[in-house]
Amino acid sequence: MARGEKTDVSRRDVVKIAGASGLAGLAGVAGSASAQENPPIGNFPIQGNPTFGFTVPQSGPYSSEGQDELRAYRLAVEHLNNGGGWVDNWSDLTGNGVLDQQIEFVSGDTATDADTARQTARRMIQRDQAIMLSGGSSSAVAIAIQELCQREKVNYMCCLTHSNDTTGKSCVRYSFREMFNAYMSAQALVPPVTDEYGGDNNFYQLYADYTWGQTVQSSMSRFFGEAGWNEMQSVATPLGTKDFSSYLSQVPRDQTDVLFLDHYGLDGANSLSQAKEMGLDQDMEIVVPLYNRPMAQAAGGAIEGVFGTVAWDSQIDNAPSNQFTQAFNEKYARIPSGPAQLAYAQTLQYAAAVERAGTFYPPEVIRQLEGYQYDNIGMGPETMRACDHQAQRAVPVVKGLPEGEQQQGQFFEIVNLTERDTLGYGCDSGPAAECDLGPYE
Amino acid sequence: MSVLAEVLTVLLNGLQQGAIYVLVAIGLSIILGTLKFVNFAHGALYLIGTYAGLLITLEINVTDGKLADWGYTPIGLEWGFLPALIIVPVVVFGVGLLMERFVARPFYDRPDTDQILLTFGLAIVIQEVFKILFGGQSYNFARPGWASGQVGLPIIGTFPEWRLYIIAITATVVVLVYGLIEYTDFGLVVRAGTRDAEMVELLGIKLSRPYLMVFGVGAALAGVAGVVGGPLYAVNPNIGTEILVPSFLVVVIGGVGSIAGAVLGGILIGETLAIMVAIAPQWSQVGIYVLAAIVLLARPQGLLGSEEVAP
Numbered sequence: 124m125a126r127g128e129k130t131d132v133s134r135r136d137v138v139k140i141a142g143a144s145g146l147a148g149l150a151g152v153a154g155s156a157s158a159q160e161n162p163p164i165g166n167f168p169i170q171g172n173p174t175f176g177f178t179v180p181q182s183g184p185y186s187s188e189g190q191d192e193l194r195a196y197r198l199a200v201e202h203l204n205n206g207g208g209w210v211d212n213w214s215d216l217t218g219n220g221v222l223d224q225q226i227e228f229v230s231g232d233t234a235t236d237a238d239t240a241r242q243t244a245r246r247m248i249q250r251d252q253a254i255m256l257s258g259g260s261s262s263a264v265a266i267a268i269q270e271l272c273q274r275e276k277v278n279y280m281c282c283l284t285h286s287n288d289t290t291g292k293s294c295v296r297y298s299f300r301e302m303f304n305a306y307m308s309a310q311a312l313v314p315p316v317t318d319e320y321g322g323d324n325n326f327y328q329l330y331a332d333y334t335w336g337q338t339v340q341s342s343m344s345r346f347f348g349e350a351g352w353n354e355m356q357s358v359a360t361p362l363g364t365k366d367f368s369s370y371l372s373q374v375p376r377d378q379t380d381v382l383f384l385d386h387y388g389l390d391g392a393n394s395l396s397q398a399k400e401m402g403l404d405q406d407m408e409i410v411v412p413l414y415n416r417p418m419a420q421a422a423g424g425a426i427e428g429v430f431g432t433v434a435w436d437s438q439i440d441n442a443p444s445n446q447f448t449q450a451f452n453e454k455y456a457r458i459p460s461g462p463a464q465l466a467y468a469q470t471l472q473y474a475a476a477v478e479r480a481g482t483f484y485p486p487e488v489i490r491q492l493e494g495y496q497y498d499n500i501g502m503g504p505e506t507m508r509a510c511d512h513q514a515q516r517a518v519p520v521v522k523g524l525p526e527g528e529q530q531q532g533q534f535f536e537i538v539n540l541t542e543r544d545t546l547g548y549g550c551d552s553g554p555a556a557e558c559d560l561g562p563y564e
Numbered sequence: 565m566s567v568l569a570e571v572l573t574v575l576l577n578g579l580q581q582g583a584i585y586v587l588v589a590i591g592l593s594i595i596l597g598t599l600k601f602v603n604f605a606h607g608a609l610y611l612i613g614t615y616a617g618l619l620i621t622l623e624i625n626v627t628d629g630k631l632a633d634w635g636y637t638p639i640g641l642e643w644g645f646l647p648a649l650i651i652v653p654v655v656v657f658g659v660g661l662l663m664e665r666f667v668a669r670p671f672y673d674r675p676d677t678d679q680i681l682l683t684f685g686l687a688i689v690i691q692e693v694f695k696i697l698f699g700g701q702s703y704n705f706a707r708p709g710w711a712s713g714q715v716g717l718p719i720i721g722t723f724p725e726w727r728l729y730i731i732a733i734t735a736t737v738v739v740l741v742y743g744l745i746e747y748t749d750f751g752l753v754v755r756a757g758t759r760d761a762e763m764v765e766l767l768g769i770k771l772s773r774p775y776l777m778v779f780g781v782g783a784a785l786a787g788v789a790g791v792v793g794g795p796l797y798a799v800n801p802n803i804g805t806e807i808l809v810p811s812f813l814v815v816v817i818g819g820v821g822s823i824a825g826a827v828l829g830g831i832l833i834g835e836t837l838a839i840m841v842a843i844a845p846q847w848s849q850v851g852i853y854v855l856a857a858i859v860l861l862a863r864p865q866g867l868l869g870s871e872e873v874a875p
Contacts, residue, residue, distance in 0.1 A: 181700075186695075186701075187628055187699055190628060190700065332846060358845060359846060360845060361848065365806065366796065366797070368577050368580070368727070369574065369581075369837065369841035369848075370845065372574070373841075373842065389798055389800070392702060392704070392798045393798055396704070397796075400712075400724045400727075401724050402722050417702060418702075420627075420701065420704070421702035421703065421798035422704060424706075425704075531625065531627060
């Protein structure tokens with residue numbers, strides 16, 4: 124058995140080397156010698172056309188978010204292969220594939236569950252030979268996949284993941300995150316929220332009991348505490364709770380000034396609607412630290428006047444934002460959501476890094492992304508920080524619109540596009556202090 | 565808030581949460597008790613009820629799924645809540661009749677495992693059809709305008725009005741169904757059939773029609789539950805599956821085939837959830853399973869179930 128295994132490994136190595144030298148020969152003809160210098164790692168060198176793997180929730184309560192992400196991923200691949208959208212404006216991209224190779228993609232369901240996501244990702248890496256994975260949502264899912272990607276030496280471009288841990292204590296060399304985290308959401312929320320509600324409030328938190336909710340809870344505690352607010356209590360609610368009325372009835376109405384509902388997706392829609400149903404908004408203000416569109420749609424009029432942050436919104440008015448909204452709208456006749464913009468941006472960011480590197484060799488692509496500065500995805504000037512792979516970018520703070528003013532694809536008014544210079548943390552502080560990226564190879 | 569007020573609030577919350585389970589579980593229980601048919605598609609009937617209620621009550625904007633692709637983006641009748649409360653049970657009653665005739669009847673004499681497999685598959689098919697038509701997204705089922713506020717209760721203070729209506733509607737439905745089963749000829753035949761189907765047939769009463777009716781009534785109750793429970797949570801194609809497991813627990817705890825048992829089981833589960841949230845939130849879900857396990861150990865036929873009826 125051991126002998127058989129050994130033979131198998133060596134045979135595979137021979138095939139890989141043969142493939143690599145074959146590709147190097149082809150590359151030599153095309154005028155690049157990069158493959159020759161780079162040893163095989165993960166799914167490099169690529170056999171056939173490069174394949175991207177998109178891991179999105181296609182079932183479960185986040186499936187409509189997943190569908191929007193998938194639309195954006197399809198659009199990104201189409202633009203990479205044929206031009207259009209941002210590709211026409213990005214100096215690194217040609218619109219003729221990546222490194223002149225047409226991109227193919229596979230998509231798989233995560234069901235918003237870490238175990239399912241891990242299996243889906245493993246299949247994409249082993250069977251489909253994906254050279255890059257990307258997807259969301261749920262931080263638990265993103266962290267599970269990025270750990271796998273680090274082990275398998277496959278690049279991972281996170282999509283929607285907001286936990287501090289993704290680029291904090293669970294960070295890995297092979298993963299990059301464009302989305303901001305809970306820490307930055309709290310920093311962005313403090314100024315407008317304290318302006319509106321005053322500087323001396325008692326606040327109460329209900330939070331989803333997993334990595335994302337826990338880091339949102341601790342970030343809100345810290346930054347609103349520093350702003351002079353007094354935290355009364357934080358109560359963990361199991362992920363997937365439907366009826367929050369028992370939790371909400373525990374909130375002391377006469378002492379609480381602001382209630383934080385650190386819930387996302389369906390949980391967020393339910394907890395916010397039920398808080399309004401119970402009339403808590405008459406006695407206190409409500410804040411939902413992270414919003415998204417499907418959640419706002421499910422909560423309906425309950426979001427009126429409620430502060431929160433969003434990944435991106437089509438109302439952000441600048442050239443790249445408008446260009447993306449237009450391209451998406453032309454293709455699908457709908458306004459893209461924040462997660463869609465993240466999905467599109469992160470796919471193109473990876474492709475551009477490959478072009479800059481002149482190779483799909485993952486360590487070289489990583490080096491091209493680390494410390495890269497850009498201003499082309501509609502969120503102002505950004506840096507993909509080398510020390511923790513966390514994008515330093517602006518954070519949109521929004522307020523829910525009344526039901527009568529809500530339209531298709533438009534549920535919020537943008538209160539503030541918080542500049543990145545007023546947010547974030549050094550490499551030696553905050554979540555980054557806990558980050559150890561691990562090896563390149 | 566005084567301790568008394570806190571305790572009463574928790575109990576009222578529990579009662580309300582239990583009420584929805586009671587509505588779903590009664591149908592499940594009488595179908596299981598009378599027809600010996602394990603209907604894992606009962607949650608799907610709740611799903612149909614909720615979506616039908618949504619469409620009759622409100623106008624919704626569909627942005628995903630086939631309906632949107634076909635250009636039917638705003639759909640719904642905007643007839644209001646009361647018409648939905650009458651029409652939906654009739655519609656789901658019809659669905660129940662079809663289900664009994666074409667799905668359940670051929671499987672009455674088959675093992676439980678076959679029935680579970682069949683109905684579970686059917687539930688998934690129904691769920692997927694809704695997902696294809698309406699998309700996977702969640703919709704906001706607004707509470708009826710006349711019950712969207714809060715009422716001031718003595719000691720407890722404010723309480724959401726709609727949740728009080730849920731308790732009242734459940735109580736009314738329970739009384740009606742109890743009356744139907746206990747005090748009508750139809751109920752007599754059903755109860756007799758439950759005890760000894762063979763004997764009833766020997767007496768010259770054909771049981772297929774009462775069975776059909778029982779299935780229809782059970783389905784209609786799931787439909788009512790769907791309309792009444794719709795405004796509590798965001799509506800999406802998964803709600804049927806989510807409500808099925810706690811409803812089965814209610815049946816198991818209360819006793820198969822017993823209406824009073826379903827009421828008791830539902831209230832116990834609702835109260836357990838509410839009390840656990842007040843004491844140890846992270847154990848609230850575990851609590852209901854522990855409760856079910858204790859009941860099953862102490863009284864396998866359920867609290868109010870009779871041994872003959874237990875399948």
